[in-house]
Amino acid sequence: MDKQALLETEQRISSYIHNTPILTSQLLDELTGSKLFFKCENFQKMGAFKMRGATNAIMQLSKAEQERGVVTHSSGNFAQALSLAAKNLGVDAYIVMPNNAPKVKKEAVLSYGGIVTNCEPNITAREQAAAQIVSEKGATFIHPSNDLNVILGNATAGMELLKAHPDLDMIVTPVGGGGLIAGTALAAHYFGKQCLVIGGEPQAADDAFRSLQSGQIETNEAANTVADGLRTQLGDINFPIIQKHVDHIIRVEEEEITKAMKLLWERLKIVVEPSSAVAFAAVLKDKEYFKDKFVGIILSGGNVDLETIKFQ
Amino acid sequence: MDKQALLETEQRISSYIHNTPILTSQLLDELTGSKLFFKCENFQKMGAFKMRGATNAIMQLSKAEQERGVVTHSSGNFAQALSLAAKNLGVDAYIVMPNNAPKVKKEAVLSYGGIVTNCEPNITAREQAAAQIVSEKGATFIHPSNDLNVILGNATAGMELLKAHPDLDMIVTPVGGGGLIAGTALAAHYFGKQCLVIGGEPQAADDAFRSLQSGQIETNEAANTVADGLRTQLGDINFPIIQKHVDHIIRVEEEEITKAMKLLWERLKIVVEPSSAVAFAAVLKDKEYFKDKFVGIILSGGNVDLETIKFQ
Structure with a gap:
């Protein structure tokens, strides 16, 4: 870059x-x-700030990719960000969240139209749940930071x-x-x-x-x-x-x-x-x-x- | 007006x-x-907002009045406001506060240079304590709202x-x-x-x-x-x-x-x-x-x- x-x-x-x-x-x-x-x-x-990266990542997908949706795992803010950014751009967002994420963050994801899957609060569990959605829906995985x-x-x-x-x-x-x-x-x-x-x-x-x-x-x-x-x-x-x-x-x-x-x-x-x-x-x-x-x-x-x- | x-x-x-x-x-x-x-x-x-009224009230006093200081009784914000406004204008501020006022407000009054007198938390006690300072110091009483x-x-x-x-x-x-x-x-x-x-x-x-x-x-x-x-x-x-x-x-x-x-x-x-x-x-x-x-x-x-x- x-x-x-x-x-x-x-x-x-x-x-x-x-x-x-x-x-x-x-x-x-x-x-x-x-x-x-x-x-x-x-x-x-x-x-x-996560709204910035989430918006950019979705906008850089092809039209075909956008139509199949995006998926991420997040302890909170990126989940909200991807949900809202996706909603603003007319894209589906599948969100894998650890079951100990703050209540206010989970509610916000739902209010922004994110589709939530709960998982155990460790990285392996998050990644497995996200991979499953990628293979089932054809959605593009977007990592919160990497x-x-x-x-x-x-x-x-x-x-x-x-x-x-x-x-x-x-x-x-x-x-x-x-x-x-x-x-x-x-x-x-x-x-x-x-x-x-x-x-x-x-x-x-x-x-x-x-x-x-x-x-x-x-x-x-x-x-x-x-x-x-x-x-x-x-x-x-x-x-x-x-x-x-x-x-x-x-x-x-x-x-x-x-x-x-x-x-x-x-x-x-x-x-x-x-x-x-x-x-x-x-x-x-x-x-x-x-x-x-x-x-x-x-x-x-x-x-x-x-x-x-x-x-x- | x-x-x-x-x-x-x-x-x-x-x-x-x-x-x-x-x-x-x-x-x-x-x-x-x-x-x-x-x-x-x-x-x-x-x-x-109390900073607005306190500042105006002190500025409308005569030079001689300002030199003798101002006094008020307040449950909190006006006390801070009069203290800071007085400090900004080089005037002494005597503050009568109820003994149940929030700690954060009392500390702020002191940090702004206000001179605090504690009293019982009722209007009669406040007014008496303020009147005493008026008579002793020649300070001008400024009511927080009236x-x-x-x-x-x-x-x-x-x-x-x-x-x-x-x-x-x-x-x-x-x-x-x-x-x-x-x-x-x-x-x-x-x-x-x-x-x-x-x-x-x-x-x-x-x-x-x-x-x-x-x-x-x-x-x-x-x-x-x-x-x-x-x-x-x-x-x-x-x-x-x-x-x-x-x-x-x-x-x-x-x-x-x-x-x-x-x-x-x-x-x-x-x-x-x-x-x-x-x-x-x-x-x-x-x-x-x-x-x-x-x-x-x-x-x-x-x-x-x-x-x-x-x-x-």
Whole structure:
């Protein structure tokens, strides 16, 4: 992929997504010693950046492929994204979801017209269920993060951020399956002025951190983190991009994620999900590194099950 | 007060406050059958519309009065507003707070430099404590809602809303002490095109509803509502304005307030306090009345104690 592919992607999907607002906060700037620009993908359609990649991936299918539908497995937001993007484009979406996915996310998938199949909450079970739908329906499988068209779609969030603030020193994103940080890294590479990309990752699901160290894709044993969107692991398409273009990854503890999320809710007065708060938690954890820098932070989504959320 | 007084107020305070964003939601429009415009005073400085009235009231004092400071009693947001407005203008603010006020609001008052005196949570105790500070310090008492300069300052939220959307059929605000709805009623009278103003009020603190019925200021016995900003009652300065310019008041139950707040958090992805949700709850309660109308809703504030909030 080159610069042209990113520009074409931006143009292709622009009428199907929101150019989301970028918020600033004097108080959070004072707290961190940096100048922070929060790209609010919680205000994106269906409430997360995943709408970008899902829309692009479906639009890149042939007419014949679109008619047979799309299928994915997702712990939540990509399921909603593919359902809504498919609905907007007149395509059927088959969604394999782990049976422990947040209730609010399952309900949203159904409300967007997604056709849900439940499975056990592990990657093998998800993949088997999806493969079965591919063979039965002829639907095209679209991976939530390890798909080049998804990555290109995701890149548009960083492109919008850099268009508004071309002088950012760095952009920080959460790292789950790797699709957001890979796309952001491409955006920064082609549209930033020596803009670094840094990942925030839960210590409890630090496969990306370990993968960058070992040079091969590592897995998570338990992935027991409140950041439910980040329990997945990197893939062979996004990992090389991450290796090449991501500066480093900062790992954060569970209580640091909750504390960061609470600060965002209290001070920005916005609802973001725990996964979103991981990037801000990384900035809070390593203030010295970010000091006096212009820092973009991608708040990846806002789909929270309010009935289960707890601040202590 | 005339149109000119409103215009002068807007100009006077404009550099001290935010012209807050106005959000819309296709989903909430579909849910209500109306076209809704949410004026987000939760994004106002210190997190509530009260910053507008507090700033205007202090600016209208003489230099000599400003040097002796200001004093108020408040269940929360006006305390923060007067503290921050006073700080911005180099004035001392003495704040009398009930000892059951939300923790997050007390801490905020202190962080804005307010000088706090605690009192019992009833109006008599508040008034006595404030009167004592007036006599000891020579400070000027500023009432949170029953003060013409506060009302004029509050009016600027409605003015901004009508400037952005001149054709609103009605504006709905929460009703507590009456300062917001009185200001909004003046804004609609002078700047709307036959724009009605309607109040949302908790059934458990429905003094304004009863006052409009009886023609005299009624009191609340218990005021046991989750909308802690609305436990106060109308005053002799705002009541005549409300009688003249407010169309009617819709009362809502506690569970309707919580449900409305949850919808706003989930769908707009913003943090609003229970008092804010009362206006939207009123629209949800009487959908037939608002059907097909262009409805402005003033979301009054976003200062919530996240540690105590519960959605069931």
